[in-house]
Amino acid sequence: MFKDSFKYYKARKPPPNLEHVIDPMKPSNKNVRKMNVDFQSETGLGVKFGLKSMKEWNIYEFINIPGLILLQNPFTAKGQQEWIIKCLKEYTEKPNITNIDAHGLLSNNETWWDTCFGTMPRKDLLSRLRWTTLGYHHNWDTKHYSENLKSKMPNDLKDLIEYLARILGFQEFKAEAAIINYYKMNSTLAGHTDHSEAYLEAPLFSISFGQAAIFLIGGLKQENSAHALFLRSGDVLVMSGNSRLKYHGVPKILIDESKPWSSMPNSSINNEDWQKVNAYISDSRINVNVRQVLKPGQLNL
């Protein structure tokens, strides 16, 4: 059962044995198969998005989880840093909605970033950031999207996801809504399915940054058993086809000593923003979850 696996991996005492967590980084892994994509489709845009050359990409499908695809960290360290800064500084600003706004913890002209990293930092708000919604805003109470609760998707995020989607074979994918989840080391995300979108045939794109996670994915019902896999900084997970509506969740965040976001000393991104964010990410994980809401050809809800 999904919830038994969730409880097992969430436990602190005794801590879980991670031996059965699927790890595509292990060359001997028999649970995954490499997928090939057409390198010819590479355009100059990859550099703009902070991506490595496609020749260095590794894309896996999971033998026992049809439709689930993992594009293993295609980002350069500098690229990761830029996206992490965006997730914390730009995407937490209006018109995007954060849990901090929703709970009225800031006055109208304050931003989460300035409040936490300005001249008089409010450290109490730093760890209270849980989510931001962009585009069609996910309504956490009704679980419905609506035309009345919608703002513009940031162009850079929309373009990145649609670029990755085209390369992975999802030509028509439109990035219309996003949830950014912010996790501290003791956070979890309970098992759920994502079914609020009008068009459930479109894949779901999920990018991880910062500390690593154990991601659990089960079946269409809670009673089905679940597989556990590692997600690390930069990884792009695609839930498509048969995996799109499966139960999933995050029972555990783990420190990633390899710090895939950290670049060589003397690199040019050692700017002021990164100094602030570097400390934040040392005990946090960020997940950018992007969805298509409308059916092909549908103009509004």
Ligand SMILES: O=C(O)CCC(=O)C(=O)O
């Ligand atoms: O954090 C993750 O990897 C998963 C997030 C997720 O499932 C969601 O936002 O619906």
Ligand SMILES: [Fe+2]
């Ligand atoms: Fe989800």
